Amino acid sequence: MNESRNVLEAPGATAGRAVGLVFRRQATAALRDPGPHFVLPALPALLMTVVFTALFDRIGDAPGYDAGGLDRSHAGGYDAFLIPGVVMLVALLGAGATSASLAADLRSGYFERLRLLGARPGTHLTGRLLFEAVRLLPGTAVVLGVGLVFGGDNRNGIVGLALVTMLVAMLGMAYSGVFYTVAIRTTDPQTPFQLQPLGLPLAFLSTALVPLGVMPGWAETIARWNPVSPVVDASRQALTGDPWAGELPGAVALLAGIIVATHALASLTLRRRLAGS
Amino acid sequence: MTAARTFLRDTGLIFTRTAREAKGNAGLAFVAPTLLSVFLIVLFQAAYGQIAEVSGWPTDRFIDWVAPGAVLLSVFVGAGYTAGGLLRDADSGYLDRIRLLPAHPATVLAGKIGFEAARAIIPATAVLLVAITLGADNRNGLPGGIAVISLAVALAIAWNGIFYYSALATRNHAAVLGLQPLFMPVVMFSTFWVPPDFMPGWYATVAIWNPFTPTLDATRSIMLGATDWAALGTGLGLLAMLALLTYGLAGRHYAAATAAD
C-alpha cells in the first residue's frame, strides 16, 4: 500500500535514476550484441592504425616533410606522431551506435510508452550519451595497445594513456549528439551506418594523420578550423609531450562545449518532434 | 516464347523489381559507396600525397596509385545488399509466391545477381570520373575505362556470391550483415596504398598472397597504360573460382529451399 501512494506522488523517477536506467538498457543490449557496438567501431581505426604505421612512416622521407613540424629526431618518428591522432578515429568512425536504438524506439511505439512514464525525454539522450563514452573504451584500448606495439611513443606512461582515452571518450560523446539529431529526424535505425563516412573528412582534414605543413593549401585551411585538430594536438601532447601544457585544458573545454551544444540540439529536436503531435 | 527467352524475360522482371527496391534505398545502395571512395581519394591525396615524392615511387602522383583501388572499393561498400533483400523476401513469404509462378527458380538468383552487377557500374564509374578529374592517370582512354569498369563488375558479382551463400545457408540477417566488414582487411592488406617495395616484409607477404591483389594490380596496370596480362589472367581466374564456389553452393541451398516440401 505504501508503494501505491508513492507512485501517485512521485513524479516519475528522479533524473539520476532515470539516466541510470537508460544507461543500463543500452549496456545490456550492447553486451548481448557486442559486434556492432564494440568491435565494429574499433575495426576501421584499428586497421588504419596498422596500415598507416606499417606503410606511411616512409612519408617522413618525403622532401619538405620536416617543415610540418614532425619530430624526426625522436625514435619512432612518424609512428609516434600518428598514434595519438589515429586513435581519434575510434570516436570519429565508431561513435553513434546508440542512435540506432533511439531511432527504432521512436519509429515503433516504444518511445510513446516511455514518454508516459514521467521521466523527461532528455533522459533518454543523456543515458545514451554516457554509454557512448563507455562503449568506445575497449576499442581505444586496443588501438592504443596495437599502436604502441607498432612503434608509438609512450613516454608519459599511464597518465598519458588515461588522458588520451578521456579525450577519445569526450570526442565520442560530442560527435554522438549529431547522430542523435539525425536519428530523431529520420527515425532510421541505419543512421550510424549512413553517417559513418562523415567521420573520414573529420579525421583526415585535421592534424590527426599528417602535419599541417604537408597538406595542400585548401586542406590545411580546413584542418586549422577543424575542432578535431586541437583535440589531436592535446592528445599528442599527452602521449609524447608535456601533458599539462596549455592544449589539454583548451581541448577539454572545447569538447565540453561541443558536447553541450550537440546534446542541446538533439534535445531540442526531440522536444519539437514530441510536441508536433 | 522459347525457354531461353522466357528465362530472360523473367530474369528481367526480377531485375526490375530489385532495382525499384534499391531506388527506395538509394542512400545505402548508391550514394554511400560513391561518397566513401571519393572521400578516400581526395582525403588521401591531401594527407598522404607527399609520399609520391619519396624516391622510388613508381607513379607521378599518389592518386595515380590509389585511384584504381578506390574504384574497386566502391564495389565492396554496400555489398550484400541484394542478398539481404533475398532474405527479406524469404522471410516475408514473397519468395514462396514467386516459387508458385511458372518462372524457372534460377531467375530469382539471376535477376538479383544481374542487378548487383549493374549496380556496381554506377559508383565505380562515378569514382573513376572523379579520380580522372582530380588528375589520376587513365592512359588507355575510353577502352581502358570500360575495361576497368568491367573488372569492377566482375568483382561485384564474385564478391556478392559470399553474401548469397551466407544468406541461403544461414537464413540469418545478422550473419549476412556481419560479413560486410570483411572487405576492410581484404582491401587494407593489399597493394591498395603502396607498392610492395614500400611495405615491411610481413606486410608484403600478406599483400602478395591476397587474392584481391591480382585484380587490383591488373586494374591499375590498365589505368597506367601498361596492361599486366599475367595479373589480369590471375585476377579473373580467382574471381571466377570464387563465383563458381559461392554461387554453386548457394544455388544448391536455394534449390533445396525452393523444392516442394
Place this chain on the structure above:
Amino acid sequence: MVTINYAVGAGPAPGSGQGSPAIEVAHLTKRFGPAVAVDDVSFTVEQGEIFGYLGRNGSGKTTTVRMLATLTRPTSGQARICGADITDARRVRRLIGVTMQEAALDEAMTAGEHLRFVAGLSGLGRAAARRRAEEVLEVVGLSRDAEVRIGAFSGGMKRRLDIASALISRPPVLFLDEPTTGLDPQSRRAVWEEIRTLQASGATVFLTTQYLEEADQLAGRLAIVDAGAIVAEGSPRKLKADHGRTTITVAHNGVAGQIESTLKGDLLADEHLATDGSGRTVITLSSGTGGERALELLARIQGAGISPTHLAVTETSLEDVFIRLTGTAIGVGASGSDGASGSDGASGSDGASGSDGAPDGTGGEDRR
C-alpha cells in the same frame, strides 16, 4: 483517487466504483489540416466500467485514445480523467495505462528486464520495481517467461506483456487500443479473460475494437463510431433493441398465406410479414431483442394449428446494428466470431427479411 492493486487475488480497491466518472469527454475534436479525424465526440465512462469504442479502421478510434492519453493535443473540446483535465499531462499520465495497436516493447530485452525498466522510470526503487514486475507478470500469466527475450514471444504473449506494462503504475484507468487485432481466437479469448480480471480488480477499461464479438462480449456499454463521430451509444443489449430487428422465419406444409391471415391485425405498425424466396414466411419485429414478442406471435401461430417444418427466431446481432447505423459492414473478417454468436450475416438482415438494411441511421423506420 485510489490506485488499483492488480495483484492476483487482490479484490477491488476500497472506495472504487463510487464517485465521479472515470472519463468525461465533451466535444472532443481533432483535425489534421482539412481532414476531421475525430468529430465532436462526447461521452462519459463510469468507474469500473468496460467501455467499448467500436468502429472500422480509420474511424478515429486511435486518435481519440491518443488524445485521452495525452499523446496528441485535441483541436478543440475537453476531457477529464478521474477529474484531471487532459491538458494537465503530468497528472493524467499517472492515472492511466495505455496499450496501442502495435505492442510497444523492446525485442532485445527479456520480459523481466523490460518491465523493470518501465517500473524504474515510473519512479519505483530497484527492489520495488523488481517486485512490481513480478506482480504484473503474474497477473497476465507470463511469470514463467520472465527471462525470455521478447523477440521470441508469440503475438499473443506480446500483447499480454504489453498489457502488463500498462499496469505497472497501478493506474485506475486503462486505455487498450485494439488489444486483440491480429491474434488467433485462442489468444483473443485469453486477452478477454485478462480484461475481465482487470475490471474485477476495479479498473476502468476504455477499449477500442473493430471486432463486433469483442464489443458484444466485453463492453458494459459501447459507442459505435463512424467517420470520427459517435453514431450510437449504450449497452450492447440496448443498441440491439433500439437499432436491430428480430426475425421469425417459419415454413409449414399447410395452406399458403395461412400464417399471414392468422396474424393479420396482430402485427404492430413497425412489424412486417413477407415471404422469402424459398416460400418461407418471415416476420420482422421492431426491436432487436424481441424474444418475448416473438413468443407471443408463435403462440398465436401454434394456436392456429400450424405445424412448422422450419422455425427460426433470430435476435439481431451487433453486426446488423452496425450495418444499419453506418451503412456498411465493419470489415472483412472483422466480425471476429467463430459462429458461436450467430452473427453470420445470414440471420436475415440483408435481403431475406422485410427490412432493407439501407443506411437510414435512425434505425427506426423501414422504407416499405
